[in-house]
Amino acid sequence: MDLVIKNGTIVTASDIYQADIGVKDGQIALIGQGLEGQTTLDAAGQYVFPGFVDVHVHLQMTIGDITSTDDFATGTIAAACGGTTTIIDFVDPKPGQSLHEAVSDRRAEADGKAAGRCRG
Numbered sequence: 368m369d370l371v372i373k374n375g376t377i378v379t380a381s382d383i384y385q386a387d388i389g390v391k392d393g394q395i396a397l398i399g400q401g402l403e404g405q406t407t408l409d410a411a412g413q414y415v416f417p418g419f420v421d422v423h424v425h426l427q428m429t430i431g432d433i434t435s436t437d438d439f440a441t442g443t444i445a446a447a448c449g450g451t452t453t454i455i456d457f458v459d460p461k462p463g464q465s466l467h468e469a470v471s472d473r474r475a476e477a478d479g480k481a482a483g484r485c486r487g
Contacts, residue, residue: 368396368404375410379417388415418452425457427476439480447482 368389377386377398389397389404425435426442437445439456446454456477460469 368402369393370406370408371402371404372408372410372415373402375413375415377415416450419450420453420455421446421451422455423457424454426454428457428459430459439477440482443480443482 368391370390372388372390374385374387377384377388386398387400387402388395389399389402391397424442424446427438428435443454446452456473458466458469458473460466464472
């Protein structure tokens with residue numbers, strides 16, 4: 368394992384239990400007891416949650432004279448550093464624009480700017 372998070376209290380949608388988490392190539396590879404890795408983080412006394420999902424955010428969005436504070440870079444970095452692994456940005460189609468076109472346009476605004484992980 369590249370990383371082992373030891374002694375944490377793992378919280379899932381259905382269970383709460385003590386275990387170690389083994390990470391290989393940036394993904395959870397194993398959950399068990401007594402795992403060893405190149406790097407170890409001791410999570411004793413801490414809860415370990417899966418990543419959170421924020422299903423409605425407003426990044427780099429202008430409504431009237433107001434533009435939301437966070438752009439795709441700052442908003443997704445803040446989300447990742449706070450444990451949010453997935454965001455779903457708000458899409459506001461222009462009059463006469465299909466939802467599919469609006470989503471494609473919004474995606475193009477985010478491409479190359481959204482964080483893939485916490486930089487900190």
